[in-house]
Amino acid sequence: MPLKDLKKIIRKLKGNKDLPKKIDVEDEEYITLEEPKPEPVVEEKEEEKEKEIVEVVKEIEVKVPPKLFVARLRHPADMDVVKENAMNCDIMILNVEELPENILNKEFADLKNYLNTLNFNMGWVGENVLLVFKNDVELYKHVSKISEDAEEV
Structure with missing residues (x-):
């Protein structure tokens, strides 16, 4: 094997240690392209809009009127x-006038325990009318201080 071939093989194994020679190229041949601008500025604007929307939502208060359920009970069913x-209402007005008294005593205890577990308060408004309302509902009671009958006035 000649020495020339041996040097070529050694050079290929070790690699070229000499730097490549520079070639002069005229600048006119190249056209520089502008790189596209990054879009983080748009994302920041979107984040600012989201913050503004969140702030507006926090300022709005919505008052939901309580839901009322009125029932005339005639049967234990x-x-x-x-x-x-x-579960769907905040205030219930129950008329138990037509319900027999013995059924009222049996079923009313069960109903009262069930409504107490759901955080309802209850009280008799009239002789046969029961008012049931949730704890978070504010009720205002007014009792007339006038003792005279309206017919006499």
Whole structure:
């Protein structure tokens, strides 16, 4: 094997240690392209808009009126209807005038325990009318101080 071939093989194994020679190129041949501008500025604007929207939502207060359920109970099965609707309303007015007294005593204890677990308060408004309302509902009571009958006035 000649020495020339051996040097070529050694050079290929070790690699070229000499730097490549520079070639002069005229600047006119190259056209420089502008790189596209990054878009983080748009993202910052979107984030600012989201912050503004969140701030506006925080300033708005919406008052939802309480939901009212009125029922005239005539049968013990009507108690189940009251239990079903208790979750969907805030105030219930129950007329138990036509419900027999022995059924009222039995079913009323069960209904009262169920409504207490759902955080309802209850009280008799009249002789046969029961007012049931959630704890978070504010009720204002007014009792007339005038003792005279309206017919006499």
